[in-house]
Amino acid sequence: MNGSTYASLLELTSGLVLVCAVVTMWRRSLPAVVKALSLQGVALGAAALILGVHQHDVVLIAVACLVLAAKGLLIPTLLGRIVAGDPSSREATPVVNVPASLVISAALTFLAYGAAEPVVRLIPTTAGRLVPLGFATLLIGFFSMVVRRKAVSQIVGLLLVDNGIALVAFLATAGVPLLIELGASLDVLLAVGVLRVLASRIGSKFGAFDLDQLRELHD
Amino acid sequence: MLALVALVAPLAAGMAAAVVPWRRWVGWVCTATLGVVLACGIDLAVQVVHHSAVTAFGGVLRVDALSAFMVIVIGAVGLLATWQSVRYLDAEISDGRCGRRQASLYGVLVQGFIAAMLLAVVAGNVGVMWVAVEATTIITTFLVGHRRTRGSLEASWKYIAICSVGIALAFLGTVLVYLAALHVGHHLPANLDWTSLMAVSHHLDPGVMRLAMALLVLGYGTKVGLAPMHSWLPDAHSQAPAPVSALMSGVLLTVAFYALLRFKAVADGALGIGFTRDLLVVIGLLSLAVAASLMLSQHDYKRMLAYSSMEHMGLIALGAAAGTRLAIAAVLLHILGHGLVKGVLFLTSGEVLRTEGTSEIAQVKSLLVRRPALGGLFAVGLVALLGLPPFSLFVSELNMVRAETTVGLGWAAALSLLCMAVIFAAMMSHGRHLLLGAARGERVHRTPAMVTAPLVSALAACAVIGVLAWPLASLLRAAAQVVAI
Numbered sequence: 001m002n003g004s005t006y007a008s009l010l011e012l013t014s015g016l017v018l019v020c021a022v023v024t025m026w027r028r029s030l031p032a033v034v035k036a037l038s039l040q041g042v043a044l045g046a047a048a049l050i051l052g053v054h055q056h057d058v059v060l061i062a063v064a065c066l067v068l069a070a071k072g073l074l075i076p077t078l079l080g081r082i083v084a085g086d087p088s089s090r091e092a093t094p095v096v097n098v099p100a101s102l103v104i105s106a107a108l109t110f111l112a113y114g115a116a117e118p119v120v121r122l123i124p125t126t127a128g129r130l131v132p133l134g135f136a137t138l139l140i141g142f143f144s145m146v147v148r149r150k151a152v153s154q155i156v157g158l159l160l161v162d163n164g165i166a167l168v169a170f171l172a173t174a175g176v177p178l179l180i181e182l183g184a185s186l187d188v189l190l191a192v193g194v195l196r197v198l199a200s201r202i203g204s205k206f207g208a209f210d211l212d213q214l215r216e217l218h219d
Numbered sequence: 220m221l222a223l224v225a226l227v228a229p230l231a232a233g234m235a236a237a238v239v240p241w242r243r244w245v246g247w248v249c250t251a252t253l254g255v256v257l258a259c260g261i262d263l264a265v266q267v268v269h270h271s272a273v274t275a276f277g278g279v280l281r282v283d284a285l286s287a288f289m290v291i292v293i294g295a296v297g298l299l300a301t302w303q304s305v306r307y308l309d310a311e312i313s314d315g316r317c318g319r320r321q322a323s324l325y326g327v328l329v330q331g332f333i334a335a336m337l338l339a340v341v342a343g344n345v346g347v348m349w350v351a352v353e354a355t356t357i358i359t360t361f362l363v364g365h366r367r368t369r370g371s372l373e374a375s376w377k378y379i380a381i382c383s384v385g386i387a388l389a390f391l392g393t394v395l396v397y398l399a400a401l402h403v404g405h406h407l408p409a410n411l412d413w414t415s416l417m418a419v420s421h422h423l424d425p426g427v428m429r430l431a432m433a434l435l436v437l438g439y440g441t442k443v444g445l446a447p448m449h450s451w452l453p454d455a456h457s458q459a460p461a462p463v464s465a466l467m468s469g470v471l472l473t474v475a476f477y478a479l480l481r482f483k484a485v486a487d488g489a490l491g492i493g494f495t496r497d498l499l500v501v502i503g504l505l506s507l508a509v510a511a512s513l514m515l516s517q518h519d520y521k522r523m524l525a526y527s528s529m530e531h532m533g534l535i536a537l538g539a540a541a542g543t544r545l546a547i548a549a550v551l552l553h554i555l556g557h558g559l560v561k562g563v564l565f566l567t568s569g570e571v572l573r574t575e576g577t578s579e580i581a582q583v584k585s586l587l588v589r590r591p592a593l594g595g596l597f598a599v600g601l602v603a604l605l606g607l608p609p610f611s612l613f614v615s616e617l618n619m620v621r622a623e624t625t626v627g628l629g630w631a632a633a634l635s636l637l638c639m640a641v642i643f644a645a646m647m648s649h650g651r652h653l654l655l656g657a658a659r660g661e662r663v664h665r666t667p668a669m670v671t672a673p674l675v676s677a678l679a680a681c682a683v684i685g686v687l688a689w690p691l692a693s694l695l696r697a698a699a700q701v702v703a704i
């Protein structure tokens with residue numbers, strides 16, 4: 001593929017990762033949020049694939065396929081099962097309402113451009129310019145974990161953080177060495193699995209999924 | 220080779236625990252495994268204390284004096300915790316709170332947890348180290364929730380949610396360090412081996428390294444239990460079974476701190492000593508302040524011990540901020556002393572919780588009279604923890620403060636002493652309530668020697684090290700040299 005197609009495809013997919021993060025802040029219906037997360041996983045895998053094809057890096061292409069399978073398909077399916085088991089699959093009373101969340105997301109994106117400045121300066125390529133998008137996704141995920149009260153929403157926040165970091169890793173370094181990339185992905189997969197098991201145990205003990213009910217332990 | 224034995228032994232014991240239905244002897248096999256780990260650690264230390272590091276698998280595993288020291292700490296605290304695990308599981312099974320399958324699961328997870336910590340400290344590659352630290356999070360989540368009460372489920376949720384975010388930030392920090400190493404400009408193949416990072420540390424891009432180090436301190440700091448991402452710590456430590464609390468507080472926190480020490484050495488090369496020092500001073504003092512303020516109003520003795528862990532992690536963060544050889548040697552001695560003493564206190568408190576049925580300070584009284592062995596252990600442990608002589612924590616705290624004053628951090632040392640004084644008063648008053656007081660006509664309960672013997676020996680070891688510095692002095696010097704400024 002030629003230079004300009006590569007640049008625009010990479011911009012499109014990386015941008016899509018951030019857009020999906022914003023969509024999860026916008027929608028309160030959990031199935032919609034999980035769909036956005038699934039699309040984000042696909043966009044992330046596609047970005048890695050484009051980078052791999054552009055750099056003729058077979059290992060990166062293989063990693064991209066794994067990311068597509070794990071983050072586009074496997075993890076959203078796991079989350080979908082939790083949502084399906086929850087009768088009230090809406091974020092009922094978010095701590096911060098939707099318009100405010102969107103404004104804060106925009107502010108976080110600006111912040112991300114500031115924070116990622118040294119990285120952009122070090123790698124003046126197309127990929128380097130897009131690194132702040134990963135940072136923005138990470139910050140939005142962090143914010144989502146703080147303000148959302150549903151168990152699933154917190155897992156989604158964690159995955160946004162993770163996807164943001166993965167995007168930074170692909171864009172900035174064309175992926176860390178394979179062994180570590182695999183270890184990292186496996187760990188995230190396991191963490192989500194563990195959270196799913198915990199969510200169902202909490203569900204059967206507490207009768208509901210709201211983290212507001214986790215009030216047993218305090219000082 | 221020995222590092223491999225130390226790694227494989229717990230894994231093998233874990234597998235054995237998975238296949239063999241739980242019996243008491245399986246527990247003792249698991250305990251013996253930790254004896255093997257400790258022996259390997261000592262042997263490794265003897266090998267590397269005067270020579271360079273030993274490596275295996277082309278540098279994936281690498282043991283220098285610092286790693287060997289951490290293997291010894293893990294072996295020692297692990298031995299205590301697995302010894303008491305046998306009794307913990309016996310009691311849980313006979314009280315009908317836990318079936319044999321759950322007991323097996325507990326055995327497997329504890330061994331996996333220990334293997335993951337060992338991998339973190341013998342990994343030569345900082346990426347592998349990260350994977351190992353993350354693995355400890357996943358494994359311990361189920362251990363925290365082992366009792367499956369509402370409280371323990373809540374604690375495990377908070378634990379994995381907060382620590383996963385923290386460790387994700389540490390991953391981003393690691394990626395950025397890798398990015399900086401890729402752009403050094405040498406035509407060396409960039410990789411994440413700690414030795415190669417150290418070799419190029421002076422040429423790493425300072426802007427990227429600043430961002431990376433901030434993320435690493437925040438990320439690994441979460442696992443260390445440093446403020447501002449500490450809120451998982453008191454919940455997890457108070458809800459986990461006592462042997463798991465002992466392992467988490469005694470070694471898991473400091474294994475994460477070990478990761479920070481490694482990265483600090485790289486960042487010091489790239490940025491000079493100032494940047495990381497400032498970060499660690501701020502985060503250390505903040506942790507001390509939080510621990511002191513929450514200690515005062517504490518009503519639960521396990522949470523009290525948890526906040527005390529936060530205090531001690533704050534102290535070693537300040538010690539590491541000073542960064543001189545004396546400071547790092549004192550930090551390492553503190554890691555060992557705190558691991559042993561906090562292990563003893565958590566295990567004793569687990570026994571108290573089991574026999575008294577409550578973890579409320581207000582509802583436990585006159586332990587020294589009613590349960591002299593447990594009360595005595597708790598009292599001596601508290602004295603050691605508060606940094607009184609002859610225990611090694613006195614020596615290490617004194618030397619950390621000395622080192623801090625020599626590098627111009629006297630003001631931070633003074634603030635830390637203030638927080639320590641508050642904590643001292645608070646813990647003394649809580650301890651007095653738990654231990655003293657006359658018991659009216661209640662009979663005296665005995666505690667079996669099988670329970671007290673390992674705890675007494677751990678406290679005795681801590682006192683011997685405190686008085687003689689033997690046999691650790693040369694190992695501490697060698698280990699401090701690895702990462703000191």
